Every structure is written in structure tokens, then in C-alpha cells.
Amino acid sequence: MREGSSPASRARGLGAKGYRHGARAALPLAIAVGGFGVSFGVLARSAGFGWLAPIVMSATTFAGSAQFAAVSIIRDAGSVAAAVTAALLLNARYGPIGVSVAPYLTGSSWSRLVRAQLVVDESWALASEGDGRFNSRVLIGAGLVLYASWVLGTAIGSIAGDALGDPATLGLDAAFPALFLALLVPQLRGRTPIMAALFGAAIALALTPITPAGIPIIAASAACLLGLRR
Amino acid sequence: MTSTWIVVTAVGLGTIAIKAVGPVLMGGRPLPRRLTGVVGLLAPALLAALVAVQTFGSGRALVVDERVVGVLVAAIALMVKAPSRRLSYDARLLFVVVIAAAATATARAVN
Numbered sequence: 001m002r003e004g005s006s007p008a009s010r011a012r013g014l015g016a017k018g019y020r021h022g023a024r025a026a027l028p029l030a031i032a033v034g035g036f037g038v039s040f041g042v043l044a045r046s047a048g049f050g051w052l053a054p055i056v057m058s059a060t061t062f063a064g065s066a067q068f069a070a071v072s073i074i075r076d077a078g079s080v081a082a083a084v085t086a087a088l089l090l091n092a093r094y095g096p097i098g099v100s101v102a103p104y105l106t107g108s109s110w111s112r113l114v115r116a117q118l119v120v121d122e123s124w125a126l127a128s129e130g131d132g133r134f135n136s137r138v139l140i141g142a143g144l145v146l147y148a149s150w151v152l153g154t155a156i157g158s159i160a161g162d163a164l165g166d167p168a169t170l171g172l173d174a175a176f177p178a179l180f181l182a183l184l185v186p187q188l189r190g191r192t193p194i195m196a197a198l199f200g201a202a203i204a205l206a207l208t209p210i211t212p213a214g215i216p217i218i219a220a221s222a223a224c225l226l227g228l229r230r
Numbered sequence: 231m232t233s234t235w236i237v238v239t240a241v242g243l244g245t246i247a248i249k250a251v252g253p254v255l256m257g258g259r260p261l262p263r264r265l266t267g268v269v270g271l272l273a274p275a276l277l278a279a280l281v282a283v284q285t286f287g288s289g290r291a292l293v294v295d296e297r298v299v300g301v302l303v304a305a306i307a308l309m310v311k312a313p314s315r316r317l318s319y320d321a322r323l324l325f326v327v328v329i330a331a332a333a334t335a336t337a338r339a340v341n
Contacts, residue, residue, distance in 0.1 A: 028324030032331075053234045060242030070241050080233045080240075087241040091248050093276060098252030099261075100269040106258040116253040117246060125277060132261075132270030171334030174300030177284040178330030181301060182323050184277040185308050193274040200275030201282035208287050216287075220279030227267035 022126060022141025029122050029142075032175045034149035036064055039172060041157020043068065047075035051158045058154035062117060062147055066090040069213055089214030096221050097124055104136040118143025125183035192226055199223035296341065300334030 037058060044054035049071065061067055066087035073083040098116055101124065105112045118140055127139035188194050200220040207216040261269060285301045286292045304326045306312075313325055 025320050028320050028327065031324065032327050049234050049238075053238050057238045057242065060238070061245045063245055066241065066245065070237055074233070074237060080236050083237050084240045084244070087237075088244045088248070091245045094245070094249045095251060096269075096272055097276070098249055099256060100252070100272050102252040102256040103258065103260050105253045109254050109257070112253040112257040113246075113250045116250045119249055121276075121280065125273060128273045130270070132266045132268075132272075169335060169338065171296075171300055171331035171336075171338065173284075174297040174304075174334035175327045175331040177281045177297065177301045178304035179323070179327050180277050180280040180284065181304055182308055182326045184274060184281060186319075187274040187277065193271060196271035197274040197278035201278040204279035205282050205286060205292060208283060208292055209290050213289075216283055217276065217279050220275050221272055223275035223279075224268045224271035227269070227271045228264070 017135050017138055019137045019141035019144075022123070022135070022138035022143075023145045024141075025126050025138065026123065026142035026145040029126075029179060030145050030149035032172070032179055033064070033122065033146050034153035035170070035172050036176070037150045037153020038157035040064065040067055040071070041154040041159070042161060043075070043157075044071045044154075045158045045161045047071045049074075049158070051161075054158040055151065055155050058151045061087070061091075062150060063087075063091050063094070063120060064150070066214075086213055089212060090217070092214060092218045093221065094119060097121075100124075100132065101127070101134045101136070101139060104134045104139075106136075115140055115143075118147060120146060121180065122146055122183065125180075125187075128187065130187065130189065192229075196223045196226050199226065296334045296337040299337040300330035300332075303333040304330040 040058065041054050044057070044067075045051060049057075054071075057067055057070075069090055070083040070087040073086055074080075097119060101116075101119060105115055107115075115136075120143065123139050123143040123146055124134075126142045127134045127136070129135055184197060188197060200223040203223060204216040204220040207219050211219075281301070285297050286294065288295070307322075307326050307329060311322065313322075317325075
């Protein structure tokens with residue numbers, strides 16, 4: 001089943017669908033992720049994290065929004081507990097995301113634990129073949145490329161530091177919603193996925209003003225309960 | 231310095247655990263049938279939520295700023311399959327991301 005060529009993957013130009021295809025598909029995203037990594041490095045440095053801690057954080061956590069949240073809370077004189085809680089709440093979506101790819105990650109527990117770390121929003125979306133099916137090789141190939149660009153970008157940002165400009169002036173903050181929109185479009189085949197997308201967005205926007213960061217995205221996953229009707 | 235490393239360690243270990251829990255406990259086995267339909271909708275629901283929050287969210291506020299310009303330009307580019315239908319999905323993805331950033335940067339510079 002996993003080796004078959006689904007309409008979704010063909011539409012994405014991933015005909016043979018091996019590690020290399022995942023890596024190639026992730027290359028355009030790696031540019032944005034690397035740029036984001038640079039801005040994380042710059043921000044973390046300015047928040048007093050030094051040059052090494054941001055690199056270690058990117059290498060171990062590998063989840064952009066959570067790392068930004070933790071570092072900006074510390075910069076704004078927030079507590080360690082607040083920073084850690086916010087970051088883990090933002091990453092809580094990787095719980096259900098991990099469950100979704102679990103059937104396709106075979107091998108020993110250790111190898112599954114290691115490969116699970118390469119799951120980020122972008123690699124997961126690229127590996128999705130629709131209808132809840134995932135290609136584990138695309139996931140790993142894409143994940144490795146994104147991991148390398150994230151850690152390298154962070155290193156450049158935290159070492160070169162203030163010599164680089166403010167990423168907002170480059171419009172990098174709009175690159176990410178645009179990227180996720182581009183990843184969303186191939187998923188919208190049929191009425192139910194479109195309904196799930198609309199519900200997910202509505203839940204997230206409704207909760208943004210009233211809950212801590214991270215909760216709106218996790219709560220949006222409730223929209224997938226629409227799948228119970230089938 | 232110490233609090234930095236507490237944050238780095240706690241967030242790192244916590245995230246590794248969250249990412250691992252599904253694949254380690256349920257890896258290699260098919261999901262129960264009832265769950266398959268639900269999991270299939272996780273991608274559209276979460277991706278749409280990310281688009282919405284990253285376009286309009288600013289801390290706990292919802293704002294309309296220059297990011298909207300970039301995302302709108304991206305949506306149009308995706309609709310017309312710009313710059314060319316004959317390009318691969320990967321190449322168009324890069325195009326979409328770059329023009330979204332450029333549109334937002336331009337709107338910000340003009341404002």
C-alpha cells in the first residue's frame with residue numbers, strides 16, 4: 001500500500017517516492033526553514049541564550065514555533081516554567097500527528113523514536129498521501145533536509161548575530177502561512193476535508209484571543225472528528 | 231545562564247517525548263479502522279489552523295496586517311498555478327513562498 005502511487009503523490013510530483021524524493025520536495029521549504037532558523041538564532045542570542053544553547057535547542061527540539069515562544073518569553077523576563085509550558089503546549093500537536101504516522105514507522109522502538117524526531121509540520125504534510133496514509137521514506141528524506149537547514153540556520157543566526165537584519169522586513173513571517181496554505185491545497189479533495197479545514201481554522205481563530213499560545217492549534221485537531229460520520 | 235539550559239533541556243526532552251509517544255507505542259501497526267477516517271482529516275484541520283493563526287494571530291490578539299497581503303498573493307498564485315502549470319509542485323511551492331514574503335515585505339516598506 002505504501003509503495004503505490006496515489007493521486008495525491010502524483011499531483012505533487014513524487015512519482016517514485018523514496019528518501020531522495022522526500023529530500024528534493026523539501027528543498028524549497030528548506031530555504032524558508034533555514035531563514036527562519038537564522039532569525040531564531042538571532043532572537044535567542046539577543047535574549048541572552050549565548051551562541052551554543054540556541055544550536056543545541058534546535059538540534060534537540062526541532063520545532064520552530066515552540067522554540068520562538070520559549071525564547072521570547074525568557075527575553076520578556078518571563079519565568080522558566082512559563083517558557084517551558086508554552087513551548088510544550090505548542091508542541092502538543094505532535095502527539096496526534098505522531099499517532100497518524102505511527103502505522104508507517106516500522107522497525108525497533110529505538111529506530112521509531114529517532115525517526116519520530118524528524119516529524120515537523122512540513123515533513124508530515126509532504127509525506128501525506130491523503131485519506132490518512134503517509135509515506136515514511138518521504139517523511140524521513142524531507143525531515144533530514146529540513147533538520148539540517150534548521151540547525152545550520154540557527155548556527156548562522158546565533159554566531160553571526162546582530163550583523164543580520166530583522167527578518168520581519170524580509171516578510172519571512174508571511175512565508176510560513178503561505179507555505180502551510182500551499183501544503184493544505186492538495187489535501188482539499190472532497191467535501192469532508194474542506195469542511196475539516198474550515199472548522200479547524202474557525203476553532204483556532206476563535207480560541208486565539210482567549211487561550212494560551214498552542215491551545216488553538218491543538219483544539220483545531222478536534223475538527224478531524226468529522227471523520228467519525230463516515 | 232543556568233535558566234537558559236533548564237529551558238533548553240526541559241523543552242528538548244519534552245518535545246522528544248511528545249513526538250515519540252505515538253510511533254513508539256503504536257508503531258508499525260495499522261490504526262483501528264474507525265480512527266483512520268479521523269486521522270485523514272488531521273492534516274487539513276491542522277494545516278488550516280496554522281494558516282489562520284499565522285496570518286491573523288499576534289500574541290493573543292487577532293490583527294489584520296501586511297501578512298494578509300502575502301497570504302492573499304500566495305492564494306491567488308496557488309489558484310492559477312503560477313508561474314506555470316508545467317512546473318513541478320516543488321518549484322511552484324518555492325515560488326509561492328518567495329512571492330508571499332516579497333509581497334508582505336513590499337507592503338511593509340510602503341506603509
